[in-house]
Amino acid sequence: MRHTAVLALGGNALTPPDQDGAWERQRANAVPLARAAAALLRAGWRVAISHGNGPQVGALALQQEEAGSGVAAQPLFAVGAMTQGQIGSLLALALDEVCGGGVSVVSVVTHVVVADAPGGAMPTKPIGPFYPRERALELAGERGWAVVDDAGRGWRRVVASPEPLDIVEAGAVRDLVEGGHLVIACGGGGIPVTRREGRLEGVEAVVDKDLAAWRLAVELEAGVLALVTGVDCVCLDHGTPGQRAITEMSVAESDELARAGHFPPGSMGPKVAAARRFVRDGGELAVITSAEHVLEAVEGRHGTRIVAGTGTATASA
């Protein structure tokens, strides 16, 4: 399915740090994301979408913990499943609107098999609201959270984020994409599960959605993986006077720049890693860009392209 594009959308694009996650706000924020997918469809691409859920899973986990009514709080992977329903519905409604109702959009509840780490993996994935340092440390004490300073924007809870190995519903998603449906899958990185004695068991974690999108793109044998973010392209020395935009980089170059610390974890790091893995696994093109420029980026006229071959001199495919 070479003419298939997988889009990875951020949960922060639906709920930025300065918003409280009201449904109507998220719905409005979904429109530019839906337009990106619609532009690809109009240009003849088959499209599958994955999305993040950091703010949403954090909010819902908080609501579960704080309720006083004696109804049982659900485990983190089940809360992740809830956000697949919530955001999957919201994106489907936005896509229906933007595509004028003429496209079959379908959100699939998706499980992702992750490596089984006895005792749990290191907490690295920030979820939920931002707190002042003092409040974050207080919550860490009260609730047993791990907390970190998230890229200087404030303190957040962090949870384990194991590697995605396999997508349980890959066959169904593939059939739907081949059948011409626009599919939303691997929401929030997928519901993390591991197989123990023949039984799929939930794992208390949130998988990185860019890495889940990489797995999805590989499973679908997609031609393009587009990692959508708040900026138009990847920059070196981002936010400094010496900032330079990267138009194209090879797998080897991206690897080198990553090792030199150019792509911070939790923001550009996983996007570049997902792009690199996709191209290394035989994908034709990975692009990192903003929602506004997805079609141009997929067509090689915008964003940052990660390609096979030897470097920035690589011609467009």
Place this chain on the structure above:
Amino acid sequence: MRHTAVLALGGNALTPPDQDGAWERQRANAVPLARAAAALLRAGWRVAISHGNGPQVGALALQQEEAGSGVAAQPLFAVGAMTQGQIGSLLALALDEVCGGGVSVVSVVTHVVVADAPGGAMPTKPIGPFYPRERALELAGERGWAVVDDAGRGWRRVVASPEPLDIVEAGAVRDLVEGGHLVIACGGGGIPVTRREGRLEGVEAVVDKDLAAWRLAVELEAGVLALVTGVDCVCLDHGTPGQRAITEMSVAESDELARAGHFPPGSMGPKVAAARRFVRDGGELAVITSAEHVLEAVEGRHGTRIVAGTGTATASA
């Protein structure tokens, strides 16, 4: 797709009134339901499953309302969407276990178009926990809920429950069922939406899952609709010394008995209504039975059969 069976499972079967909805309990309660579907699959049926969400959507709505952290509570239809992710995942994991991993199970986030009632429909659908009468009236005052005595089992919040007219994702579900996937759809009756000026808008309601299963069965041109409940068959004068089991009834008979008040709203009423509508719309057989007896009931050896034709003397198809 004559050899397709649609199963409607109750949300109460996962969380009975005396349980608090802990995930592991719901997961354990899902096993007999999953076994019913697995038995049909082994007998050569294609299967689609819909499920209720009364306890789950009520619990989650409470958790949303009661949280004190300043994250926005989501509207009821979005909370319904969340329960599709939660229960869709839980049932998929139980089915994977029971079917030994050899079956492709997929949960689809499903929207159901409902009639647009200006000012909202009458609240008739009980959701969430049971309360003593005094506490229910207190909550009604505090939170603007409508509350009712739910079949003598306690007081509950009730919400609007409009008629399902159309399933937005019907084409995708049909493609999946035809492709041999076991599909979970229309969870919690489907996410209720209405089309206004070309845009699908959420409706503050919970659709009856038995009626949604009827729509799903019609859309799939299923041969059988099986409405799974806590009892083995429909009874007249249920719970009295004169109680009689119904083995078979025609559409006309079921209509007559319903009008005579034999099937209470919120329990057997919607099941018999869904069964009657399915057969009236050309469905071959509708059965009402317990999870243990689904295959036997579908094969005409158990439960209550609602059939076309003239009455209890109707031979098995």
